Amino acid sequence: MSPRLLAVLRQLSHAEFRSGQGLAAQLACSRASVHGAVAEAQALGVPIHALRGRGYRLAAPLSWLDGEKLDSALGRRGMSLRLFDEQESTNTTLMRWAQAGAPHRAVVAAEWQTRGRGRRGRDWLGGLGGSLAFSLLWRSTRPASGLSGLSLAVGVALVRALRGLGVSGAQVKWPNDVLVAEAKLAGVLIELTGDVLGPSAAVIGVGINVAGGALLTDRLGLPVTDVQAHAGPLDRNQILLALLAELDGALHQFEQEGFPVFRTEWQACHAHRDQRVRIDMASGEGFSGLARGVDEQGALLVDTGTGMRHVHSGEVSLRRVAS
C-alpha cells in the first residue's frame, strides 16, 4: 500500500465530492499521486465514485480507526494500543514485541495487513476499511499446557461481543471461527510464546469482516459475511472496543477458572451442534460423525456411531457433509 493511500482515503467522505486539486493541495502532493492513490484503493476493493469535474466520493461510508480515541479508552482499562496503517501481520508484530517485553494486554491493530495469516498456514484476507485485524497479548500464569480450551473461550468472547453489537445469529464453529448461518464472520489465530513449563504468553489474533462480505465471498469462493449485514453500519472503533472489552473479561475469567466455566455457553452457541460433520486431520485421516459438543479441555466430541472421539488437534477442519 503506498504511503499516500490512507491519507487520501481519510479525506474522502460519503456525503460529498472532493476535488483532486483540493486533495492534492491539502496533502501537499501532486494530483497524479491523488489519482494513483484512488486507483490503488479501488483495486483493493474500496468503492469510490470518480466524476470528471467533481472529484472523488466514497460509494459507502467508511470509518477509520482513531488511535488516540482507542488508546485513551483502552488506557482506562489498563490496556495499551499500537495502531499502524500497515503491517505484515499484527500477530507477527506482537509476537516479536512480546519477546522484547511487551506488556500484558498490549494490543496491536493495523488498517491493512500485507501478509495476514490464518490457521493451518492459510492466508487471511481483509478488506481495506471493511475489516478489523488486531492482536492481543495475554501473559498467563498458566503454563502452555494449562491453556487448553483458551481458543474456545476466545470464540465465546467474540460471540458475546458480536451479539451485544446486534449480530444476534453469531455462532462458533470449532474451535473458534465465528459464523452466521454458515458464513464466516471472524477468525482467530492464537500463537504461544514463552516457556512451555513456566508462565506462558498467548498472542491472540482476530480478524473480523465489518463490511464487504459479498466481495470476499466472490474472491474466496466461500461463504463470508460481515457485521454490517447483520447489525447495520457501525463505527469500527466501537466494534474494536466492544471486542476487546469482552476478550479482556473472558481472558480474566479463563485465567481464574479455565475452560470449564465456558463450556455450557460454548455448546449453546455451537453452529454444528448435533449435526453430521466431517473431520479432516492434518495426517490425512478423515472421518465423520455427529458433533456432540466439547469436553472439559475443549476437544470436540464426535460420535462416530462406534464410539465417541475427542478431537484435540488444532489441525482439524470441520465441514458439514450431506447425511
Ligand code: BTN
Ligand atoms: C483463521 O480463520 O484462519 C484465522 C484468521 C486470523 C486472522 C487474524 S487478523 C489479525 C491477526 N494477524 C494475522 O496475521 N492473523 C490474525
